[in-house]
């Protein structure tokens with residue numbers, strides 16, 4: 001399959017071709033790619049893309065995937081309405 | 094390794110300084126950052142740009158910087174989109190005192206050529222219909238204020254600087270600055286030694302610590318500021334909505350998400366940037382009061398960054414008189430993103446001993462000791 005047709009990040013519609021283009025331009029950490037492409041910033045918080053991108057970075061840098069840092073996991077774990085937080089609702093999501 | 098100028102910090106300040114120096118013909122510029130591009134406050138900030146300030150110096154800095162942002166894509170020849178959304182800032186007055194002060198602010202701003210104006214509640218509602226009409230008394234609005242993508246804007250400086258020959262060293266921490274009497278001779282990182290006499294401290298939240306390495310007490314400290322982002326929705330809000338008294342700023346970015354933040358008056362002076370439930374709780378309550386419709390949106394993520402605070406909440410853009418060749422671009426007190434175009438230009442002029450484009454006595458390191466009365470910027474969240 002053409003890497004232009006392979007979606008790596010579903011939240012922001014980022015393809016494998018784009019990841020490879022930015023890697024080749026020297027943006028070789030997950031944080032660099034995130035800042036340019038929004039990967040890891042969408043509603044799924046990187047649950048789909050992070051491991052795939054880690055493998056791409058590792059292959060590009062010729063490192064072991066475990067040696068490649070990915071994004072920081074941040075609160076919240078699922079989307080919660082601001083209104084529900086303000087009112088302190090139970091079972092809010 | 095030799096460097097004609099060594100810049101510490103690759104946030105928007107360091108990137109702009111390096112670009113401006115290179116554009117003026119300086120060669121052999123090196124920029125060192127302990128992490129990646131925009132790892133500090135720049136990559137964590139609200140990235141709002143406004144000219145509605147209460148001190149003259151800040152108004153002028155912001156006005157010139159916004160004139161640059163308007164042309165930035167062309168000047169820096171950036172292939173990407175810096176996402177400049179120029180749809181204003183709407184600043185709410187919620188107390189009589191604020192209402193009076195804002196009248197004075199607008200007079201000052203207008204005298205400096207900034208097109209801000211005072212609005213009644215109905216006029217403000219015409220611009221942001223989902224405002225709670227009972228939450229404020231009046232507002233001020235300036236339609237040329239706005240917002241940019243901080244990653245892209247910094248990347249634009251970075252790419253332009255690199256094209257002009259600037260070298261960047263990432264994941265490399267400055268650990269020592271060596272002096273011979275009153276000049277710097279060497280900067281030592283965990284990977285290199287740079288032989289240089291000209292060093293710019295653009296280390297953001299770590300500006301005090303970098304100053305200390307050179308034996309200079311820079312009167313700044315850092316404090317955590319938290320921020321969150323919601324799911325993206327269709328466009329409903331043009332301007333950044335802000336209130337100093339309610340402690341909130343809230344903007345819908347072009348991507349569709351809302352970002353919002355507030356300060357914590359009790360934040361300790363340190364480098365902590367962990368997220369807190371208390372911020373989430375207070376932020377949610379504040380935004381639901383002022384912009385009830387935004388309360389329907391889901392929070393996706395929260396994070397935090399450091400404000401580097403100076404005693405008068407205005408930047409320090411200055412050479413260090415006791416250590417010629419050591420320059421400071423720090424203490425931005427929560428508004429260094431929007432000033433960066435001028436920060437870069439002014440520091441490059443100081444280094445090249447050129448007359449400065451703007452009068453910058455108000456930003457001098459020694460203003461705190463020399464000036465009888467210091468004007469403190471009060472228009473801050």
Ligand SMILES: Cc1cc2nc3c(=O)[nH]c(=O)nc-3n(C[C@H](O)[C@H](O)[C@H](O)COP(=O)(O)OP(=O)(O)OC[C@H]3O[C@@H](n4cnc5c(N)ncnc54)[C@H](O)[C@@H]3O)c2cc1C
Pocket residue numbers: 101102103104105106107125126127128129130131132133134135136137138139140141142265266267268295296297298299303318319320354397398399400422423425426427428429430431432
């Ligand atoms: C939540 C939040 C919201 C904000 N909102 C706005 C806004 O709406 N508008 C606005 O104008 N401003 C805003 N600001 C302020 C703005 O982000 C900062 O003033 C600005 O980004 C400062 O840029 P800088 O380049 O000076 O510093 P930074 O971006 O902090 O960069 C400093 C760099 O120095 C590096 N560094 C530190 N120590 C060392 C070392 N020892 N060796 C090597 N490198 C080192 C760091 O890694 C970092 O990359 C906000 C800030 C925060 C935290």
